[in-house]
Amino acid sequence: MSPIHVFAVGLATLLAAPQVRAADTTAREVTEQLFRASGPVDLSGRDLEGLDLSLIDFKKTRLAKANMFGVNLTGSNLTGADLSSVNLDRANIIGAKFDGANLSGASLLRPSTTMGREPGSETPPSFVGADMKGAKVFGQLSRVDLSRANLEGATLAPFGKTGFIEDLFRTELEGAQLNGTNFGGSDLTYVSFRFASLKGANLKGAKLHNADFSKADLTDADLTGADVKDADFDGATLTGVKGLDRLASRDTARNLQN
16 A cells, blocks of 8 residues: 555544544633633533643632533632532542532532542532532542532432442442531432431431431431431431431331331
């Protein structure tokens, strides 16, 4: 084959090959835009996949429906930001602040909250008072602060194969701050709440199949109408809990006092 034919074949192969998807902007451009802005920046619907946006103050930026898959948000401040329907799957959110942010309908599948498999000395992310209604969440979220957050109708249950190594079969909220959190009507199947604080939490109508509340503090929580099929309450504090007489599948729950 002549050199010309070789070149033609190579060019045709290159043009036919699927193109690697890249973010539609750079981390530097985003950083400069936020630095110069005196108020919220509109990045709604932008493709920011894989960018290093760590240690940035997002100044209540509008990021609705943005693709932030795999973004590094370590130590960033997203307080009050509009992240509705955003894709934050596989994002690094160690030490990030989402307090008061709108994360309704967002996807947070397997975000990185620790440097390794088990929590260490890293600062956990914070979602105090965040609106996460209808969000889809799954992963290692031990020690996070979701106090007073709204997760009504959210899904934290296993969602099947992801294409990633399946070494985690349940959402872990062990030792998390969940005081006053609204889980009303949420699917919390298999979620581990071990040693978590759920004082005054709303779990009305929640699906708690196989959930683990071992050593959790449920003082003054509301479980009215929750489905506790095969849930474990070993050593849990149940002082003042509402709705214990109105639980679905109560006879299958483990270590639940009468």
